[in-house]
Amino acid sequence: MRKLSIVMLLFVFVAYTAYAGGYQVRLQGQKQTGIGLIGTPFALGASSMFYNPGSLSFMKANNSYSLGVSGVMANAIYQANGSNYQASTVNPTGTPFYFYGAGKVTEDLSVGVGVFTPYGNTLKWDNDWRGRYLIQEISLAAIFIQPTVAYKINDKFGIGAGLDIVLGSVDLTKALPNPIDGQFNMNGKTTEFGYNVGIFLKPNEDFNIGVDYRSKVNMKIENGQTEFRDVPQSLGSFFPSSGNFDAELPLPANLDVGMSYQISEKFMLALELNYVFWSAYDSLIIDFKENNEKLADSRNPRKYANTAIWRIGGEYKISEKLIARAGVYYDPSPTNKNYFTPETVSLNTVAFTLGLSYMPTEKLSIDLSYLQLEGLQEDRAYDPDNFGGTYATRTFVPGIGVSYNF
Template sequence: MKLQSLLLAGGALLSGTAASAGGYQVTLAGQKNNGMGGVGVGLSLDQAAMFYNPGALAMVKDRGVQLGVSATLARQAFRAENGSVQRELQNNTTTPFSAFVGFGPTEGKFRVGIAIYTPFGNKLEYAPGWEGRFALTEIDLKSIYVQPTVSYAITDNLSVGAGLTYLALGSVNLKRDIPAQNANGEFASIELDGKAERKFGFNAGVFFKPSEKLSIGVSYRSKIDAQVKGGDVKFTNLSGTAAPNFQATEFDATLPLPATTSVGIGVMPNEKLTIGFDVNFVEWSAYKTLDFRFNAPVNGQTVSSSKRYYEDALTFRLGGQYQVTSGLTVRAGGAYDNSPVRDGYVTPETPDADRITGTLGASYKFGEHFSVDLSTQFVNLKKRTETQADLINNGTTDRVAGTYKTQVVVPGVGLNYTF
């Protein structure tokens, strides 16, 4: 067995299948934004501005509480190179959530708030006996971010803001088979279970509204290195012959959560129609290798690396909303994500590809203070094929050659209360 196979599984440590962004980034904060293709940097729709552009929060005049939850329903398939069987992944539904609370005087220049959201999360199970089972069979990932935010309107047209991002909770459990059988003919398996250290980062933004019909926003979210130290390593079904080669009980690993720079424009042709356009630049090139350190040998090694060599990538988003009646608003949008994963570097835990997303949404207001948001995203990833020749040429034979295809549906619901 090659230790690099273990590293491949570890690539899922804080990643998972992204529902609406490239690589292992997930953008599902704010149900209004979700229905508009994920735009929000150049708009000041509601308290979810804390996530998209803290500078825009000062322009949100209503104080309010917003709760939202989405369900990622993924269908993934894999066909091995020269294989005749298509493997359907046994995906489980995950429910990333968000909560935003914004305060401030109605006519004041200051706004403060706190945001709680789950930017990374996934639960995935490959079909028994699939060709890549020695790389990955299961993953269960959870994470929670907490972000206190302050925003200030310098003038009636210009505001700035910043938030402190705090990785409050991060956990992962993943499993894979080992190509070693016991006396009963069962393959051995390894399980990694760990918690990420609590870390701080920040995001900041500027929002400018030169007229009633135009707004512009710029935001920056800093990089955070998510670190797992002293994670548990467990082996099962090892034969007496193989057991001496697998002595590790703990592992350390680091995964970069890359910096993102975003620019957004909002256009309001009239009081009922709002259109937004965002461009996100994600510095994925920070993810070059995944390095593991074990407290004891795993097949004779305690340290090894697995190549990633991600590339920086752009995401383009376009969306709009239209107020049909005083109570009903409808939304639609779309996005195009460039995958940061280079040819020959695709891994089972993140079988990423360029993706096209279409979105729909609606809100209905019940009375003066309460409203409900609904959204649905339809994400289609292009087929992604890597050959054994690609893997050999790139020195990435710790993963499996074949073709991946992924489609994701993400329905969501949000509750809003203003005061």
């Protein structure tokens, strides 16, 4: 069992952001990323913990480790209606990393732990841009730590489950209009729990089916910090430089079904459907702990809708040491066209992926992946603020990682 499985190789890649599907990021394995972000129907060792803990029970080595890093370069552009005004984001490059480690306790029972970030959003517009009263800068991060256990019931059927310990944080800054003409920042942290369960079926050597359900995690921030900056002295008592807030942000549940088929010795094809329960994100409510006549709680409708993402990908074994991958998918935006805010520029997105794995030895794999997302140009508006225009996005995510199985 110490031999390296060619199909399994993992490289996993924690990702970050990126203007696709709200603030969800499904880039949790470099190999999976290369094949269109499909992961449910693969037994790729440790990185299965995210995509389908059921398939972790089919890991071939006794021990499996994956580590990697990637660069997220996301750009959004905005064109105001009826005006020659354009703005682009000035996002910093994200450098997320990931780690998975798993081992076999018995032939059929595997355990492991993964650290990954399936949700996140980092976005920065110029401070004086036209949408500044909606958002200047946001950073949303959720680090998942997932102890996982998987059991192979027989050679055709495995199940698995993980407990997610979620370390969430949010930091949001926006400008405030006249007469305040200042700035507002809120930030907070939370620890929440969720779970991930999966089933892996292997009707025959060439055909795999995976089903995975990842629970919703409600990021409930209690007693976060608020700060009103540069407020005129006469309004200072209404907009204090230090205060507290409560807020909730849902990380939506996912139901994923995928299948893969080994068409020939060299070529494998995979399909996957991710159903994302985005309707959980109805509004963002900021509950200021100390209200006054000018500072009421802030209720911001979002009205997201559930989405289905279809993915197709393939893998080609060039040699015993080299595997190439590619995939495409369409990720419809969960946003509502009348409640589209520039804090999450999530458009209907077409994406393609490329991947390459090089295995200098049986135990070691070096994996590269490349993802490009094209957010399709749309005219969108946030009606409560009467802020609209045409948006487009483009995101590049190159990644590199290593995995070691022994």
